[in-house]
Amino acid sequence: xxxVSTIALGALALVAGSALAQDKIVVTSSGGVWLESAxxxxxxxxxxxxxxxxxxxxxxxxxxxxxxxASPGNPPIHVAVLSETDAIRAGREGxxxxxxxxxxxxxxxxxxxxxKQWNDFAVIQNFGAMIVMVNGEKIPNPPKDWKSxxxxxxxxxxxxxxxxxxxxxxxGPMFHxxxxxxxxxxxxxxxxxxxxxxxxxxxxxxPVEALNMFAAKEIDILVYWDGRAYAFAEENKWAKAYIxxxxxxxxxxxxxxxxxxxxxxxQYIDCVLSPKAQxxxxxxxxxxxxxSTVVYPDDLKKILTPLAKVRQPxxxxxxxxxxxxxxxxxxxxx
Numbered sequence: 554x555x556x557v558s559t560i561a562l563g564a565l566a567l568v569a570g571s572a573l574a575q576d577k578i579v580v581t582s583s584g585g586v587w588l589e590s591a592x593x594x595x596x597x598x599x600x601x602x603x604x605x606x607x608x609x610x611x612x613x614x615x616x617x618x619x620x621x622x623a624s625p626g627n628p629p630i631h632v633a634v635l636s637e638t639d640a641i642r643a644g645r646e647g648x649x650x651x652x653x654x655x656x657x658x659x660x661x662x663x664x665x666x667x668x669k670q671w672n673d674f675a676v677i678q679n680f681g682a683m684i685v686m687v688n689g690e691k692i693p694n695p696p697k698d699w700k701s702x703x704x705x706x707x708x709x710x711x712x713x714x715x716x717x718x719x720x721x722x723x724x725g726p727m728f729h730x731x732x733x734x735x736x737x738x739x740x741x742x743x744x745x746x747x748x749x750x751x752x753x754x755x756x757x758x759x760p761v762e763a764l765n766m767f768a769a770k771e772i773d774i775l776v777y778w779d780g781r782a783y784a785f786a787e788e789n790k791w792a793k794a795y796i797x798x799x800x801x802x803x804x805x806x807x808x809x810x811x812x813x814x815x816x817x818x819x820q821y822i823d824c825v826l827s828p829k830a831q832x833x834x835x836x837x838x839x840x841x842x843x844x845s846t847v848v849y850p851d852d853l854k855k856i857l858t859p860l861a862k863v864r865q866p867x868x869x870x871x872x873x874x875x876x877x878x879x880x881x882x883x884x885x886x887x
Contacts, residue, residue, distance in 0.1 A: 557630060561695060568670070571834050573835050575815045576605055576606070577607065578599075578607055578608070578814070578815060578817050578818055578821060579607075579608045579630050579632075580595075580607050580608070580630070580631060580632040580633075581610050581611070581612045581634045581862075582609050582610070582634060583611065583629055583634070585829075586838050587838060588609060588611055590833070590834045592609060593832045593833065593837065594833040595607065595824050595825045595853070596821075596822035596826070598827060598830050599820060599821045603820055605817065607632075609658070614634070614635045614636040614639045614723075615639065617633050617634075618643060620813050621648045622646070622706055625812070626812055627813050628648075628811035628814050629809055630725065630758055630814070631814035631815060631821075632809070632810060632821045633809050634807065634808060635675065635806075635807045635809055636724075637670075637804070637868045638726075638875075639805035640765060641670070641674075641868055641869065642675065643797065643809065644674030644809075646673055648812060649674040649809045649812055650674075650811070650812050651673050651813060652674070652675075652676055654715040654809075656816070656819035656822040656823070657819045657820075657826065659826035659828075660676065662841060662844065662845050663677075663826060663843045664845055666865065667843045669869055670865070670867075670869070671701050674809060675809040675843055676807070676809075676817050676822075676826070676843070677806065677807060677808070678805075678807070678825050678834075678839055678842070679804070679805065679838065679840045679842045679844050680805040680806075680840065680843070681779050681803075681804055681840045681841070681858065682774070682796070682801035682802060682803060682804065682862070682863045683718065683724070683727075683728055683731075683776055683777065683778060683779070683782050683801055683802060684779045684782055684795060684797070684801055685702065685775070685776055685777075685797055685856070686767055686774070686785065686786070686793070686794050686797055687773060687775075687792070687795075687837070688770060688773040689793040691696070691790045692773055692774065695795065696797065697798055698797050698798040698799070699732070699735060699798070701751060701797075702774075703745050703748075705776075706749045706753070707745065707752065709751070711752065711773055711774055713751070713753070713754050714754055714772045714773040714774065715753055715754060715772060715773070715774040716754050716755050716767070716772050716775050716776070717737075717757070717758040717761075717774075717776045718756065719887075720746075720756075720878055720886070721879060722758045722760075724757075724804050725873075726871050726879075727802050727866045727871065728776075728876045729742060730802065731813070731864065734864070739878070739881075743823040743885060743886070746787065746885075750886065754771065754772045756886070760777070761774060761868075763777060764781065768785070768789070773790075779796070779801070779857075780838055780839035780840040781839070783835050783839055783857075798860040800861075800864060801844075801858065801864070802859075803863035803865045805865060808821060808822055826843070827844070828844050828846050831843070831847050832847050835847070835849065836853060836858065839853075840857070841857045841859075841860065843875070858859065858873075
């Protein structure tokens with residue numbers, strides 16, 4: 554009898570513990586305005602729907618991967634925001650659940666292009682592009698296309714007052730891939746990096762440092778993220794932001810449910826993809842979102858990079874080629 558009672562009490566404890574564990578879920582976000590948007594739009598929707606809390610952890614994609622790999626099937630994170638390449642790796646390694654349209658109905662309004670490369674293990678929640686910021690007082694007529702910008706930089710037209718992203722920063726390989734599509738080969742792109750080097754103030758790694766350099770007017774041209782670039786230009790009339798031809802590469806924040814996380818995680822994912830939360834997110838972070846039913850107000854639409862102007866990289870190819878790219882960069886450019 555005592556053994557039976559002990560087993561029964563143990564079972565009850567497990568059930569109670571399970572219920573307690575689902576009083577809240579742990580989700581991730583980037584910091585700054587991204588965190589504020591996650592609180593105001595995603596966590597607020599989740600709280601309204603379920604009465605439960607979403608604990609938001611500011612955690613980088615590489616750290617999320619480490620934590621998921623350390624506890625497969627019993628993740629400390631219940632909804633993860635990953636980089637594009639990490640989302641592919643996590644799906645391949647069996648660390649994620651497949652997207653469930655029945656449990657997250659707003660997925661039906663997300664075009665396939667925003668999840669296809671990830672084999673339905675992750676979905677884009679918002680996307681952006683790397684564009685160009687210029688000091689309009691110093692450069693009123695900047696080059697209209699990427700090749701002209703690079704050629705003019707190499708020729709010293711702007712002095713040593715230009716900053717491009719380093720290939721070693723997290724999205725550097727995507728920019729490199731984009732340039733390879735234009736120049737036709739990796740060798741040709743590395744030749745351009747070398748040609749620009751004498752006139753590059755810095756191949757930047759830290760986005761905060763890069764924007765600070767531009768804000769202090771230490772540089773006149775900065776290749777940077779569109780959302781932050783447009784927001785900065787709105788507040789600083791001397792700054793301009795534009796998309797050189799033939800467009801830009803698409804970069805994104807990937808939303809995924811780690812395998813073994815509670816079913817409540819689907820409610821949070823559905824909230825992230827809901828029209829109201831998506832629009833609110835776009836208004837706060839100044840990046841385009843993926844729910845096709847959302848209609849942007851005119852003032853927001855004019856500063857968001859349209860999908861037609863971005864090209865989605867081949868992330869599987871980037872994963873395969875990136876080690877060689879990094880090695881070459883460190884030998885020849887750094």
